[in-house]
Amino acid sequence: MNALYLTLIPIIGAFVIYMAGSKNAKYLALFFSLAILGFGLSTLLSFNPEGGLQGVWSMPWLPKAGLYLAFGIDGISILPILLATLITPFIVITTFDKKLYREELFYALIILAQGLMIGSFTALDSFLFYFFFEASLVPVIFISAIWGGANRIKATLKFFIYTVFGSLFMLFALIFLYGETPGAHSGLIADFHKLELSSTVQAVLFACFFIAFAIKTPVFPFHTWQPDAYTEAPATGTMLMSGIMLKMGLYGFIRFLLPITPLAVSEYGHIAIILAVTGIIYGSLAAVRQGHAKRLLAYSSFAHVGLIAAGILVFSKDGLSGSLFHMFSHGINVVGLFFVVEIIASRTGTFELDKLGGITSQARWLSITFVVLMLGSVALPLTNGFVGEFLLLFGLYQYNPLIGFFAGTTIILGAVYMLRLFQKTMLGNAGSHVKNFADLSATEKWVLIPLAILVVTLGVYPEPLMKLTEPAVKQLIETHYLGR
Amino acid sequence: MLPITLLSVFGIAGLFLGFKLSKPTMSLLTVLFIAISALVFFVPYDFPAELMGNMMVFDKFGVAFSLISLFIALLIIPMLGNFNEKEFAQPAEYYSIILFSLVGVVMMSTFNHVLALFLGVEILSISMYVLTGSDKKNIRSIEASLKYLLMGSFATGFLLFGIALLYAATGGFTLAGYTAYIANNINQVSPIFYLGLLLLMIGLLFKVSVAPFHFWAPDVYDGAPIPFTAFMSTVVKMAGFAALYKVISVSMVGLFDFWWTTLAICALFSLLIGNLVAANQTSFKRLLAYSGISHAGYLLISVTTAREGSDYDLLFYSFSYALASVLAFYVLDAVAKATGSEDLDALKGFAKSNKFLGFVLTVSMLSLAGLPLTGGFIGKFLIFSSAIEVQRMAWLVFAGIMLSVVGAYYYIKPVAAAYFKEGYTGGEVEISSGKRFAIAAAVMLTVVLGILPVVFSLFYDAI
Numbered sequence: 001m002n003a004l005y006l007t008l009i010p011i012i013g014a015f016v017i018y019m020a021g022s023k024n025a026k027y028l029a030l031f032f033s034l035a036i037l038g039f040g041l042s043t044l045l046s047f048n049p050e051g052g053l054q055g056v057w058s059m060p061w062l063p064k065a066g067l068y069l070a071f072g073i074d075g076i077s078i079l080p081i082l083l084a085t086l087i088t089p090f091i092v093i094t095t096f097d098k099k100l101y102r103e104e105l106f107y108a109l110i111i112l113a114q115g116l117m118i119g120s121f122t123a124l125d126s127f128l129f130y131f132f133f134e135a136s137l138v139p140v141i142f143i144s145a146i147w148g149g150a151n152r153i154k155a156t157l158k159f160f161i162y163t164v165f166g167s168l169f170m171l172f173a174l175i176f177l178y179g180e181t182p183g184a185h186s187g188l189i190a191d192f193h194k195l196e197l198s199s200t201v202q203a204v205l206f207a208c209f210f211i212a213f214a215i216k217t218p219v220f221p222f223h224t225w226q227p228d229a230y231t232e233a234p235a236t237g238t239m240l241m242s243g244i245m246l247k248m249g250l251y252g253f254i255r256f257l258l259p260i261t262p263l264a265v266s267e268y269g270h271i272a273i274i275l276a277v278t279g280i281i282y283g284s285l286a287a288v289r290q291g292h293a294k295r296l297l298a299y300s301s302f303a304h305v306g307l308i309a310a311g312i313l314v315f316s317k318d319g320l321s322g323s324l325f326h327m328f329s330h331g332i333n334v335v336g337l338f339f340v341v342e343i344i345a346s347r348t349g350t351f352e353l354d355k356l357g358g359i360t361s362q363a364r365w366l367s368i369t370f371v372v373l374m375l376g377s378v379a380l381p382l383t384n385g386f387v388g389e390f391l392l393l394f395g396l397y398q399y400n401p402l403i404g405f406f407a408g409t410t411i412i413l414g415a416v417y418m419l420r421l422f423q424k425t426m427l428g429n430a431g432s433h434v435k436n437f438a439d440l441s442a443t444e445k446w447v448l449i450p451l452a453i454l455v456v457t458l459g460v461y462p463e464p465l466m467k468l469t470e471p472a473v474k475q476l477i478e479t480h481y482l483g484r
Numbered sequence: 485m486l487p488i489t490l491l492s493v494f495g496i497a498g499l500f501l502g503f504k505l506s507k508p509t510m511s512l513l514t515v516l517f518i519a520i521s522a523l524v525f526f527v528p529y530d531f532p533a534e535l536m537g538n539m540m541v542f543d544k545f546g547v548a549f550s551l552i553s554l555f556i557a558l559l560i561i562p563m564l565g566n567f568n569e570k571e572f573a574q575p576a577e578y579y580s581i582i583l584f585s586l587v588g589v590v591m592m593s594t595f596n597h598v599l600a601l602f603l604g605v606e607i608l609s610i611s612m613y614v615l616t617g618s619d620k621k622n623i624r625s626i627e628a629s630l631k632y633l634l635m636g637s638f639a640t641g642f643l644l645f646g647i648a649l650l651y652a653a654t655g656g657f658t659l660a661g662y663t664a665y666i667a668n669n670i671n672q673v674s675p676i677f678y679l680g681l682l683l684l685m686i687g688l689l690f691k692v693s694v695a696p697f698h699f700w701a702p703d704v705y706d707g708a709p710i711p712f713t714a715f716m717s718t719v720v721k722m723a724g725f726a727a728l729y730k731v732i733s734v735s736m737v738g739l740f741d742f743w744w745t746t747l748a749i750c751a752l753f754s755l756l757i758g759n760l761v762a763a764n765q766t767s768f769k770r771l772l773a774y775s776g777i778s779h780a781g782y783l784l785i786s787v788t789t790a791r792e793g794s795d796y797d798l799l800f801y802s803f804s805y806a807l808a809s810v811l812a813f814y815v816l817d818a819v820a821k822a823t824g825s826e827d828l829d830a831l832k833g834f835a836k837s838n839k840f841l842g843f844v845l846t847v848s849m850l851s852l853a854g855l856p857l858t859g860g861f862i863g864k865f866l867i868f869s870s871a872i873e874v875q876r877m878a879w880l881v882f883a884g885i886m887l888s889v890v891g892a893y894y895y896i897k898p899v900a901a902a903y904f905k906e907g908y909t910g911g912e913v914e915i916s917s918g919k920r921f922a923i924a925a926a927v928m929l930t931v932v933l934g935i936l937p938v939v940f941s942l943f944y945d946a947i
Binding site: 060061062063064065127130131132134135138145146152153157160161164165168169171172175176178179185 | 793796855856857861862865866868869872873878881882885886888889892893896900903904905936937938941
């Protein structure tokens, strides 16, 4: 039942928030997000890593066609679900200091987006997954298009069309797989995993799934919507997209691509990995050259998820557990960093690096938390970023040393662009737009300090999270890995 | 037989009552008439079928299609409100003609004898020729009517010629006769039969505006008054597909290898032309006309599939498509009344002063685009998942799915204009209680079909 609650409570919550009006919207949103976090933690406590699929709830949806409303949690989905429950209260708090247009709608959309995204992680039926995968676009689109920047409509429309286009490839693959299931047909993902498909069919399905998830993630060369969408969306929208939404794409790789088309993964996986690694280098180099702080972070996020996608496609134990862990820590880091940049921009009125500088001397707390988040992002040992990146790079190195080497440039280039961002904004002489820079307010501290603590804690002691996923990853590899 | 008789009697009665009664009473009365005729389907007593020479069978499929068409017609009746306010308007005529046209719809859904099909098509078409030209002071309406009449008669000629050739080959007019003929002569089907089938198909494809027989549709839809455009793109189209399904998919399934390529290629053409041309329209009404062509393509995929369960898919898709289209036309009607324009630009900022209709537009467009949470998604899913079972149709399914992204683009345009742009010139549109009721029913059904499609199976099983 837990899986159902995690999906349903946010959706109901969003409705309640909308109905209750703008006066109490933010507090209601905080209440609901904390309640869901409570549910998430209770799920975590009762979760047995060795126990396979848990908390299952199901009901016929389209009985004639064999589709079910089925929800459940296993070792693959537990971390994305936890991330979504953990990060949303922070995303809600980041907006507490602001006065927003139509607050009830804004907060309702945030909580709705959370519910739909969790739904895609808990769905056991492939069409239910598709449903949530698509439906979660709607609230994010509205947040970006109503509260976004000057070019928001254009960027949002591009984002929308691009991702819908990608998902249709997946829809085709799902309908095809559905037609392949024996007997009266079934849409359950577990039944898809059992299918034995010829290598040509697998190649086509691999292409379909890869395009769909590569656009969502995004993986090079399907990323062109991403910098615009991230930059034009309001901070909240960016956090939802980069913090949770892109994990749906990565999750899709693990849930659909690897087990359904293992033959194709071993045959064509290297093409996908090379694309992803190209994305790492491309994204990092682009980030180095950016003069716009938010765009810089957008490209850095693009580089990081490229590494995660490459690690997944290696289809090894290190790659998979590394990617699941890094998905979690990337969510934390990227939300924190986007918030830091948002704080700076809201006080100085600009994202341009040239106009910033010298903030450290005026804002101690901001500076400390920024440093910690930045170190997490550049994967310094003893931060959460290190654990995931180390495992991912190790996995890639075992796959092919040359690819491992190219992927490894992310560490160097990451340090370059992140330190540049820090130096240009925080150090040096005060920039033209930096005057009377106020340090973190109480609500901002409530976001950044816990996030910074998480960065360090997970870096020092990653064991508990790794243990959650280990059996599921092992089982996935044992059942579906075919060697190469 | 009873519903047909009742609809005809009500139609004639309505003409006379029109002298006495006010416009709103007439509208209410028509709703009542249609509702009664629909309920009569459930009356167990009927004329002995032999009296009519077994021309019609009220089987599950036919009854379900008739009921749904009558229901959609019910939803459209309140839309006539704005049009009836014109000084030359003759509401009693419109209502009666709609009732008569519904006779044609029921005949097309339940025929067993192809002459009944021909009669149904003619009754429906002639009614529509008149309704299309009913905006008497508007030159475009007259033009549309004339165009429709000429092209429509031409197509009817094809249909009739096809029927005649089929008679020449089989010596009969019944669907069962065709099936038996194919079964008995499976290896030596006469060329005349093939030719007849082809002509019959062309006639019907023309009526449902499938490309490449679609050229009349955009102009006619554009010229006709909005409520009648709504009627044409929903009820008329559904009836055409019901007939097509009965003739081709059911009675001629033995010749699947012969006709499937023709239909599949027509479906592909419709999807391509409908979607790609719709994306370039500046007029909302024309956009809806081309979107109707693209949806005809999706429906044709289902007709081509012709498997067990295709009737259900066809029914579900038609219903969800018709609901969403009716909603779109309600919005168009309101915008056209407030701003005097039927262009997409007129929608700019519309949702800011009309929250309810803005929401209605969103639901309608999402359903037409086939996005989850709406009936449109389930409908597409049903059609595609059946079609994929026919191995050689996989390419068509792929094309259908890929072209729906173009759909997503042009369906989101009106929504984006309504919500995120400025420049709305009309004020808040007043919606009469009848319209409000119809719109609310259609919105709810669209969402219910998307979330709990079980409801529809319950309805279908109940017949």
